Amino acid sequence: MGSAFDGAEAVKLFDRLNPRPDVLLMDYRMPIKDGVTATKEIRTIDPASKIIFLSADETAREHALKAGAISFLIKPVRFAQLLHTITQVLDNQ
Numbered sequence: 001m002g003s004a005f006d007g008a009e010a011v012k013l014f015d016r017l018n019p020r021p022d023v024l025l026m027d028y029r030m031p032i033k034d035g036v037t038a039t040k041e042i043r044t045i046d047p048a049s050k051i052i053f054l055s056a057d058e059t060a061r062e063h064a065l066k067a068g069a070i071s072f073l074i075k076p077v078r079f080a081q082l083l084h085t086i087t088q089v090l091d092n093q
Contacts, residue, residue: 007033011041020046023086026069028055036060036067043068050089052082 001021004010007030014020024042028035039051053064056075064072071085 006031007035007038010038011045014042014049015045020049022050023089024049024051025082026051026053026064028053028057028060028064036063039064039067039069052085052089054082 002013002017004013009032010024010026010030011033014024026035026039030038033041035053035055039053042049042051047068049068051069052071052073053060053069054073054075054077055061055064058074061072070089073081073085
């Protein structure tokens with residue numbers, strides 16, 4: 001597994017990981033490459049990737065879902081809500 005400081009690093013890390021993670025958590029505002037752009041690029045690498053988008057910016061919801069995010073949560077996110085969403089995403093495989 002791993003974590004990335006920015007969207008560009010997230011794409012590079014995802015491309016190198018083997019096996020790939022079951023779920024990715026993506027933020028919207030990041031340096032170098034935003035989360036929507038990173039999501040599009042990750043979905044190009046692996047169209048089956050499951051990305052849960054997290055943002056304090058509600059206006060990012062539509063862009064994130066169009067980019068391929070499977071779910072969108074508004075920050076701050078309670079741990080129970082995040083765990084429930086991850087479980088739902090994994091159960092729907």
